Structure formats: C-alpha cells, structure tokens
Amino acid sequence: QSVLTQPPSASGTPGQRVTISCSGSRSNIGSNTVNWYQQLPGTAPKLLIYSNNQRPSGVPDRFSGSKSGTSASLAISGLQSEDEADYYCAAWDDSLNGGVFGGGTKLTVL
C-alpha cells in the first residue's frame, strides 16, 4: 500500500487529453512539492515534472502538473502512442522523514 494513491490504470485515444491523479496527506503533498516520472517499458524512470509544475528541458509542453491541497495531477494533452508508459508521482513526507512514491499508473493509448 503506497503512501501516495494513484489510479492503477488510465487510457485515452490519440489526440485526447488525459489526467492522472495523485492523492496524499498533509505531511507529504500538503507540505512539499510533487514530482512526476515517466517509465517506458524496460527503461529507467525519467523526470517529467518537478516542483509541482516545472518541466525539465526537453519535456514537451503537452505534459503539465498541478497541485491543490493534498492532491496533485498530471495532465497529458494531445496524447501520442509514445506516451504509453507507467507514471509515478513522488513527494517528501515530513512525518516519515523520507521520500514516498505513488503506486504508479499504467497509461494505455488506445
């Protein structure tokens, strides 16, 4: 059972906009920034969004992040087949004094 809660799966058709939620608590998302990672099959995770809504260089602006209270969301617009991957949210937890990940969401492009 992960400290951060994500839906196990999500799906969309090419061109669509999809969102993935990440729910936490006051000690993690409520107190610290949220980061998102994309993991393509068989590869290491890649930083997608940091500090709630910042994109590293090279990440398309189709990807965006937001945070409100103890929840965060990742939005992907103009969905493409290459977006099919697992997506993880992550945040520091002040109560645990450690980092926590969500359980991951498998995105399928139909």
Added chain:
Amino acid sequence: QVQLQESGPGLVKPSETLSLTCTVSGGSVSSRSYYWSWIRQPPGKGLEWIGYISYSGSTNYNPSLKSRVTISVDTSKNQFSLKLSSVTAADTAVYYCAKDHGSAWFFDYWGQGTLVTVSS
C-alpha cells in the same frame, strides 16, 4: 550531462549482504548542491526510495529499510555505494542509483538499473 552506472552481483543468497556501486561521470559526488540516492523496483511493482547520501557523508534512509541499509560515498573514485544486509526474496528488484536534486527531492538523472535476485 551526468551519467550514472550501477555495478555489482546480480545474484545474492538469502541472509547475505547485497552490495552495489554507482559510478558517476559528468558530475561530482562532492557537489554541495546535490544528494545521491538509491531507488529500487521489484519485478512488476512500483518504485521504492531506499535512501540518499550527501557530499559530506550525511545520510537519510527509508524508515522501513533503515536497520539494514548503509549508503557510503567515495569521492576519490566519484562513486557511492549501497549495502543491504540480511536480504530475503522480497529484496529482489531492479536497483537504480540517481542524482537527487536535494532540497526539492527529485531525481533528474538515473542509472539504467541493475537486477539483483535473492535466491539460494
């Protein structure tokens, strides 16, 4: 461009100690701005943060693994290492090393990962 590469045995016996090393290139483990982390992923499952070490050697570990984990740094070789003691089959996972941005706790560079299987 920072690059990280994990190395170590791919098979460890139950009750023994898992040892991995991460070699960093294109960056320095002596950097005061960053931490250096280990993360693992059991087959077919999600990510789990193991812990980090700073340039000065200060560490912070996942509370669930704290009693068994040691992370150390060798600045002369630009490497950092992970030791996990008393392993069981539940420790079978792909182990990643990563550059930790520090105060904002995000990983902007990752190694490719190495699978460690715990089995007799």
